[in-house]
Amino acid sequence: ADSQLDPVTMDNHHDRPELQQAHESGLGVVTRFSETLSKSMRYMAMPIDDVNHQYGFIRVALPLSLIDQRLDRLRNIVMVAASLTAIIALLLGFWIARSFAVPLSRMTNMAQLYSEGDYKQRLEIDRQDEIGELAKTLNLFAETAAQREATRRDFIANASHELKTPVTAIQGITETLLEDAGMDEETRQQFLQKVNGQSIRLSQLISDLLALSRLESSGAESFENVDLKEIIERSCKVLQPFAKEKTLSLDVQCPENKVVISGDEESLNQLLINLLDNAIKYTPEGGKVTVQLSTYHEQAIVEVEDNGIGIEPAEQQRIFERFYRVDKARSKTLGGTGLGLSIVKHIVIRHQGHIALESTPGQGSLFRVTLPLVSL
The missing domain is CATH 3.30.565.10 (Histidine kinase-like ATPase, C-terminal domain)
Incomplete structure (x- = not known):
């Protein structure tokens, strides 16, 4: 029997390769040109039998053109899906890259400002990931650096003032002593005692400054x-x-x-x-x-x-x-x-x-x- 042609007009197909394979191994799969149908076909055949007897074969076939059409359709679907996936991946990658690149660029610019001593600006990045943690760390660094810079400036200003006071006093007294050659001995001794007192104060101040600097830079x-x-x-x-x-x-x-x-x-x-x-x-x-x-x-x-x-x-x-x-x-x-x-x-x-x-x-x-x- 055949689903497309009258079996009366057909030759005996018992010698076909797919049937021979099915007879020998239980399954026959062959691609060949069908003289009967005048087209290339894909055949698959299996025997109809039981334990003791083989009754015949069942064979199915599809034109290669139909298989090719379905393969082409499947290939097109795969290509479209792959293209869409690639486009989505590119867009997603661009979005992810931009979500990292933009804040990193801002942090780079801010770090440059901090390196130049400008600690006024802060990063406004509200994120709960590593980028957010890095932004918080940079802001904390800026706050700490600003406080230390203010402390340093105050220290320099105060130290300059404290050092200038005894130096100015010593300078003024020595100028007076040099200008007044006829100063009496008692007054001269009083001026010299003031110079000595200011010198002691200056020495103590320098000693304390050195001690403080040593303590801040030393460890255990x-x-x-x-x-x-x-x-x-x-x-x-x-x-x-x-x-x-x-x-x-x-x-x-x-x-x-x-x-x-x-x-x-x-x-x-x-x-x-x-x-x-x-x-x-x-x-x-x-x-x-x-x-x-x-x-x-x-x-x-x-x-x-x-x-x-x-x-x-x-x-x-x-x-x-x-x-x-x-x-x-x-x-x-x-x-x-x-x-x-x-x-x-x-x-x-x-x-x-x-x-x-x-x-x-x-x-x-x-x-x-x-x-x-x-x-x-």
């Missing part, structure tokens, strides 16, 4: 185990004569055992000297200065307390700033440079500690320094 590489009790006792002995000169009571309270911390002995000695010197200077005659050392929860606690003039609450927030003086006239009279407490703060920070101030005007001040102990 020179640390070693030191006995804080020994440093306190030694510092108190150095300043005892100055306390005695003002009839002040200098009371030292330390535990019997060593209190060991990791630190730089020279810096810690300067910390104690500065705090004690500050307390002695601003405590009236007949007053009392107390230094107490204790330990609590793996921390060494140093307290320097006086019953001096105290500090107003509004001033306490700025007491550790460079060149800041609560009473400028009084500080200069007492020989202060305005850097002592700033140096103290930097020493404490360098030793991973904490400093706090408690003060009541007219009653006195308490400086509390907390430093980590060394486990022995």
Whole structure:
């Protein structure tokens, strides 16, 4: 039987290649030119049989032209789909690239401004990805850099002013001495004492500036185990004569055992000297200065307390700033440079500690320094 032609008019197809393959292997697939249909065909044949007997074959065929048409159609569909996919991919890639390129370009321009010292502008990029994090980091950098630049300018201005004052005084006095050759000896000695005093102040200011610069640029590489009790006792002995000169009571309270911390002995000695010197200077005659050392929860606690003039609450927030003086006239009279407490703060920070101030005007001040102990 045949679905398209009358089988009576057809030859016996038993010898066709696809039927021979089906007879031998159970499946025959052949592409050939059909003499019967006068066209190229794709044949597939399978036997009709059971276990004991083969009854015949079933064969299906499709013109190659139809297969080619369907393949062409499928190929066109694939090509269109591939083209659309490529276009979408290009558009998506362009959008993604632009979404990164635009903010990166803005950040590059902003970084260029920051490198030139212009920290006024900020990036406005509201994203929750790496680009957003980078923008936040750049903004934070700009804020920090702006604060440091302002601090640097203030420091330079203050340092210039503080250095200029004694230099101007020395220059004025020496000019007076040079111009007045007939000055009496007593007046000359008074002028020379002023020059000496201004020279001492200038030397102290330069020394404090160098100490502050050294503290800001150094790390913990020179640390070693030191006995804080020994440093306190030694510092108190150095300043005892100055306390005695003002009839002040200098009371030292330390535990019997060593209190060991990791630190730089020279810096810690300067910390104690500065705090004690500050307390002695601003405590009236007949007053009392107390230094107490204790330990609590793996921390060494140093307290320097006086019953001096105290500090107003509004001033306490700025007491550790460079060149800041609560009473400028009084500080200069007492020989202060305005850097002592700033140096103290930097020493404490360098030793991973904490400093706090408690003060009541007219009653006195308490400086509390907390430093980590060394486990022995």
